[in-house]
Amino acid sequence: MSGASWLSYSLQDFVMFGPEVLLRLFIRINEAVWPWQSLWLVAGLLLPWLGCKVAEWPRRLAMALAGLAWIGCGYLFMVRYYGPVNTPATWFGWAFVIEGLLLLMLRGRALPIPLGLPLAVAGWLVILVLPWLAVLQSGDVRALALFGMAPGVTVAATVLLFARQPLLLRWFLLLVPLAWSLFSALTYWSLGTYWLLGFPLATLFLLVVALRVSPSPVQSRGLQSVRPDPERRLP
Amino acid sequence: MAGVSRRRFLIGAGLGSLALASSPLLAGKMATPGDAPQLRPIPSTGEPLPAIGMGTWITFNVGSDQRLIEQRTRVLETFLELGGAVIDCSPMYGSSADVVGAALETLDAHDRVFAASKIWTGDGSKTREQAASSAGRWGIPRFDLLQVHNLLSWQDHLATLKDMKARGEVRYLGITTSHGRRHDELARVIETEDLDFVQLTYNVLDREADKRLLPLAQERGVAVIVNRPFQGGSLFRRFQTEPLPGWAAEAGIGTWAAFFLKFIISHPAVTCAIPATTRIEHMRENMGAMYGPLPDAGQRRRMAEYVRQL
Numbered sequence: 299m300s301g302a303s304w305l306s307y308s309l310q311d312f313v314m315f316g317p318e319v320l321l322r323l324f325i326r327i328n329e330a331v332w333p334w335q336s337l338w339l340v341a342g343l344l345l346p347w348l349g350c351k352v353a354e355w356p357r358r359l360a361m362a363l364a365g366l367a368w369i370g371c372g373y374l375f376m377v378r379y380y381g382p383v384n385t386p387a388t389w390f391g392w393a394f395v396i397e398g399l400l401l402l403m404l405r406g407r408a409l410p411i412p413l414g415l416p417l418a419v420a421g422w423l424v425i426l427v428l429p430w431l432a433v434l435q436s437g438d439v440r441a442l443a444l445f446g447m448a449p450g451v452t453v454a455a456t457v458l459l460f461a462r463q464p465l466l467l468r469w470f471l472l473l474v475p476l477a478w479s480l481f482s483a484l485t486y487w488s489l490g491t492y493w494l495l496g497f498p499l500a501t502l503f504l505l506v507v508a509l510r511v512s513p514s515p516v517q518s519r520g521l522q523s524v525r526p527d528p529e530r531r532l533p
Numbered sequence: 534m535a536g537v538s539r540r541r542f543l544i545g546a547g548l549g550s551l552a553l554a555s556s557p558l559l560a561g562k563m564a565t566p567g568d569a570p571q572l573r574p575i576p577s578t579g580e581p582l583p584a585i586g587m588g589t590w591i592t593f594n595v596g597s598d599q600r601l602i603e604q605r606t607r608v609l610e611t612f613l614e615l616g617g618a619v620i621d622c623s624p625m626y627g628s629s630a631d632v633v634g635a636a637l638e639t640l641d642a643h644d645r646v647f648a649a650s651k652i653w654t655g656d657g658s659k660t661r662e663q664a665a666s667s668a669g670r671w672g673i674p675r676f677d678l679l680q681v682h683n684l685l686s687w688q689d690h691l692a693t694l695k696d697m698k699a700r701g702e703v704r705y706l707g708i709t710t711s712h713g714r715r716h717d718e719l720a721r722v723i724e725t726e727d728l729d730f731v732q733l734t735y736n737v738l739d740r741e742a743d744k745r746l747l748p749l750a751q752e753r754g755v756a757v758i759v760n761r762p763f764q765g766g767s768l769f770r771r772f773q774t775e776p777l778p779g780w781a782a783e784a785g786i787g788t789w790a791a792f793f794l795k796f797i798i799s800h801p802a803v804t805c806a807i808p809a810t811t812r813i814e815h816m817r818e819n820m821g822a823m824y825g826p827l828p829d830a831g832q833r834r835r836m837a838e839y840v841r842q843l
Contacts, residue, residue: 310765311712314627315594316811322598382596382628 309488315383317489323379324432324441324448331374335444339425341367342445342455346421349413349459357412361401364456367446368398375447384485390478394449397474404467411462417508424455428500435493443497450497453478457501461508475501568824570616573804575705576754577729582647584798585823586619587612587816588760588809594627604811606636611813613645615820621732621758621807622671623651623682624663630670643673649730649758651682651709657689661697678730680707684715684722691726705729711760713741723749732758735803737796737840739764751802759797759806768793771843778839784832785825790815794822796836799829 328335341363348360372394381388413421428451432443445451453475460471479498486494571584587609595601609620622630630650637643650667652660664679679694681687687708694706707730710719716733723731723746731750735742739761750757763769773789786792790808797806808819828836 307712314591314625315596316591318811319595319598319601322595322601326598379596383594384627 309484313384313485313488317491319383320485320489320491320494321432321436321438321441323375324436324443325438327375327379327447328440328442328444331447335447338367338370338444338446342425342451343422345425345445345455346413346418346458349421349462350415350418352412360459361404364459365398365401367452367456368394368401370398370446371449371452372398375449386481390449390474390481393474394478397471400471413458413462414511417458417511420504420507421455421458424451424458424500424504428454428497431493431496435491449478450482450494450501454497454501454504457505458508461505472505475505570823571798571827573756573798575729575756575804577705577756582756582805583616583618583823584803584805585617585794585820586621586647586649586758586805586807587617588807589620589622589629589633590626590760590809592809592811593622593629593632595632596628602632602635605632606639608811608813608816609633609636609642610640611816612820613640613642615817616823617820618645618647619649619758619805619807620646621649621651621760622667623653624667625651625653625682630667634670634672638672643671647677648673649678649680650676651680652690652694653682653685655686657686657693660690660693661702664697664703675701676703678705678707679703680709680730680732682709684708684710684718687722691722695727705756707731707756707758709733709758709760713739716741716746720745720749723753723755728753728755730756730758730804732760734761735759735797735800736762736764736768737793737837738768740837743800747800747802756804757802759803762797762806762808763790763793772840775843778835780832780835783826784828784836786828788818788821790818791822792836794819795827796833798822799827799833 345360345363348356348363351357372391376387376391376394381391425445429442429444429448431450432441432448433439435441443451445455457472457475460468460475462468463471479501483495483498486492486498572581573584574581592608593605595605612620620633622633624630637646648671650664650671652663654660654663664676668675679697681690681694691706691708694703697703698706707728708719708722708726709732710716711732711734713734719731719733722728731746733742733746735747735757736759747757769789777786777789777792781787781792784795786795794806794808797803810816810819
């Protein structure tokens with residue numbers, strides 16, 4: 299196909315489903331797992347608290363919870379429900395599963411620096427406030443987009459942990475979240491579901507904030523670091 | 534071909550009975566009691582087809598959502614009740630083929646439709662494989678019409694489709710484009726190949742096909758299916774707050790849907806338009822355009838001029 303022909307396509311030409319189908323995904327996932335989503339809500343609220351702890355085991359648990367959330371959201375929401383109407387969602391779903399497995403494998407090796415209270419509060423806001431974006435968009439309270447099930451909230455909540463990782467690992471872990479944020483933003487934009495743009499925008503905002511306030515590993519005394527940064531070593 | 538004969542009988546019988554029964558179904562439209570549906574012959578065989586069909590792009594891609602599958606089944610049921618037969622789909626449209634298949638199964642309507650799908654793969658050796666896969670998703674033994682989607686690897690696919698037609702594995706073959714793309718190449722295919730159908734974009738605003746493709750199809754005896762009759766819904770967003778012209782009633786037009794669709798199916802080269810919808814009331818409006826008088830050439834010019842001025 300010629301370059302000129304490709305230019306004749308618009309973003310809408312690549313979205314093969316309507317907003318009704320997308321918004322129904324949130325409702326259907328909630329109906330499918332009822333009443334177990336309450337466990338994910340508790341896990342989501344625990345995540346920032348565990349991530350704040352200086353002791354190692356709570357932060358290991360935070361990484362494990364994040365990993366399980368990515369696996370659950372990737373397989374159930376993305377592969378099982380979203381994939382049949384949007385093929386790239388299947389690919390992203392498996393990427394989410396791999397990301398989750400990676401987090402589970404890493405939980406004992408690369409512990410994030412503690413979040414600190416401001417980031418923990420941001421995390422709680424993500425878990426409690428962001429789910430309502432899907433409700434605002436659909437006008438149906440059953441569409442609550444909960445942590446561990448809906449990708450937007452899951453990604454936004456866990457990038458806080460990723461941003462506290464050592465440099466290389468951090469950006470490796472952020473590949474899928476950033477790619478998903480871009481993809482989902484384009485999808486929501488083309489469907490006209492503008493409230494849902496809050497998911498990728500919140501993800502990017504939290505990532506920038508978390509990176510800005512991230513201390514160097516040696517500033518977190520007594521904490522394990524995979525590879526201390528020699529350029530930031532104190533004299 | 535027993536199944537095919539039965540299908541043609543059922544479609545014909547359904548259309549005949551509609552001439553008597555359509556007026557209550559089309560309440561509020563411009564049709565009058567006794568109006569017969571607009572039929573168009575397929576040039577290569579003379580087989581009549583209802584002039585309004587149904588597209589499935591976006592609208593039937595609802596995945597495994599049982600509530601939406603049930604709702605789309607009711608849309609399809611309305612389409613058939615009002616005399617529709619041509620359903621067009623593609624492997625490109627996600628789960629649409631599965632949803633069409635589920636709806637046909639629920640309605641036990643496999644024999645009441647003119648099943649049209651597409652071949653959409655860059656691998657020219659996969660024509661039969663994809664046709665069989667699509668037929669399985671629809672729950673039918675074979676398609677009435679298979680079209681090469683967007684001219685993708687059309688030389689290889691068309692050669693296989695010709696062989697399939699000769700063997701009775703498909704009744705008609707064709708080729709498609711949309712959004713006004715690659716019209717020059719499409720014209721060359723119409724000129725050089727033996728096609729039963731061509732599918733292209735044509736509506737009251739996108740009228741490039743008027744210049745060459747529609748006259749060429751008419752000259753070559755190729756049936757024309759028109760996609761994007763509402764320009765993907767943008768015609769409604771743009772015009773539905775505007776009044777219909779005062780003279781619209783003379784052309785049997787009572788809604789904007791009828792305005793857009795009657796403009797298309799009144800073109801002498803057009804066989805069928807395939808609007809898509811998710812709503813029963815919109816399906817009723819669309820099918821209403823298949824009844825009552827059609828605009829003549831002079832009225833069609835006024836229609837195009839009217840929307841141009843808005």
